[in-house]
Amino acid sequence: REQVLQMFVIGILVSIGLSLILASTIANPLSDLAAAAEAGRDRNARKMSPGRVRIPDLTARPDEIGRLSGALRGMVAALYDRIEANEQFAADVAHEIKNPLASLRSAVGTMRVAKRDDQREKLLEVIEHDVIRLDRLVSDISNASRLDSELVKEDEEDFDLLKMLGNLNEFLGEQARDKGIEYLTDLPKESINITGLEGRLAQVFVNLITNAISFCEDGDAIRVWARKRENRVLVVVEDTGPGIPDGALTKIFKRFYSERPEGQFGNNSGLGLAISKQIVEAHGGVIWAENIRPTDADITSDPLGARFVVGLPV
Structure with missing residues (x-):
């Protein structure tokens, strides 16, 4: 009986010890995470503490609680970034x-x-x-x-990027030639299939090409070419227009920024390139602009035109 009683007491002590360990390592951290999440949801809690919601940083833990903490912190950061972007967008629209x-x-x-x-x-x-x-x-x-x-809502599909570019070149090339602009294309013969939203990506290239047409005059030229590089495809739109002012190269993809000739003031909202950048990045790609210069050694030389490059994953 004494041995059974000793085993019973030891079992109780072990159970209490395990409970305390579980509470300190699992229950309490989960409770802290839940309290922080509820603080962001509860209006009364937000009034008492108007600052940002702070999710406890438990990412140093190698277990599921560490992953949960990191996921919650990332989600909260993304929500605040979206809120700030919406506030900035509203301010820009009002302006x-x-x-x-x-x-x-x-x-x-x-x-x-x-x-x-x-x-x-x-x-x-x-x-x-x-x-x-x-x-x-x-x-x-x-x-x-x-x-x-x-x-987010639209379903991505596989499509032939070169076929889409060919259709755009046929239509927009007529517009360019009607304005006296030479329109050149250089696309690979083999098809290049990518996964994405064909209509949205077409919107990007229509915007880039129509921008080039608007900046070019009679006698200028526009060249659209594409090359596949390992797991990427590059689509380039070049023109022999006036180029991009050096101070505008870092601004042209910002919302409502427009660098237009004097006679075209007010004809554009300045959202086209910002929307194009958003679409390309949503597809995991990159887009950038640069000036075409006679030589890379002399960056102060007058540009021969502008170049826009779109890189998309294959």
Whole structure:
């Protein structure tokens, strides 16, 4: 009986010890993670602590709790990044809409005191231009705001990238030639199949080529070529236009930034390249711009044109 009692007491002590160990290594960390997640959900808790939600950092643990902590921290960081991006986008939209509205307000106010018909006609042209600009801006903003959800919801499919580029070249090449621009293509004979959203990627190349057409004049040339490099395919759009100002190379992919000739002011929202970058990166690719120069040794030489490169995984 004494041995049974000793075994029983030892069993109880071992059970208590294991319970304490499990509580300190599993239950308590899980409770801390749950409390931090609930603090972000509960409005009253957010009022008491208005700062960011802090998920305990348990990533040093090699077990599932460490993985869970890392996943929660990454999810919270992604949510805050999205919130900040939406706030910045709303601020940019408000700023961009105010410009044509201010111009409209000024034109309408001036029209009331304008006496000559030629002055009124000129003000009507300004009003019409600003209304078209607002309509284009709102449409582009609507497309940009839906892009994230559409990239997630749409199903990716295998398609022939070169076939898609060939169709675009046939259509856009006519536009370029009508403007007196030479349109050249250099695509591999063998097909290159990739997985992605064909319509969205077509939107990227349409934007790059139409941009090149808008910057070129009679006598200029545009060249579209593609090459496959191991697990990547590079699609390049080159033109012999004025090139990109050096200070704009790091800005042209930002939302609402537009570097246009004086006669084309207000004809673009500045969202095209930003949307293109977002689409390419959603496909695991990269996009960049550079100037074509006579020699790489002299970066101060005048550019011979602009080059946009899109790299996509195969």
